[in-house]
Amino acid sequence: CDKVNEPPLELLKWIRTFNRFTQLADDSDKVPKLQGGKSYMGFWLSPQEWKDLKSMYDVLQVCYFSLTITETWQTMANSPKFSSISMAIEAGVNNLQKWYHKTDDTSVYFICLALDPNYKVAYAKVKWDPDHFDEGMTRFNKVVCHSYFYSLFIY
Secondary structure: OOOOOOOHHHHHHHHHHHHHHHHHHOOOOOOOOOHHHOOHHHHOOOHHHHHHHHHHHHHHOOOOOOOOHHHHHHHHHOOHHHHHHHHHHHHHHHHHHHHHHHHHHOOHHHHHHHHOOOOHHHHHHHHOOHHHHHHHHHHHHHHHHHHHHHHHHHO
16 A cells, blocks of 8 residues: 555455455446356455465565565465465465576576676675586586686687
């Protein structure tokens, strides 16, 4: 509510309006019928579902560029505030970790990080697990330094 400059009571009016619409729409001849035998009441949200929706919004507000997103989501999943959606948060953490570990299959990610003037090797040394950092440096030296020295002999 604060982000859109609406008082909390206005949001409650919208929730009630939405739920009331779903109740009335199925009985009205003026509202188009849904296809496939669906009804508007199928979109009605219970008070708990509205709370869950608010919790989901809070979870998704975590900056997706953050390198600590998995830790933040893990903390949220363990918090009583998010208990009703903790399984979904855990699934999100597992999916992030799955794709994060895909970067282990290639040298490109570490090399780009090391060559990026905003991060450089110092960042990876501080933030990465020592074993992953050492492996990244080995790959970096093998690919970048080897290519650089090789290019000196060609030209």
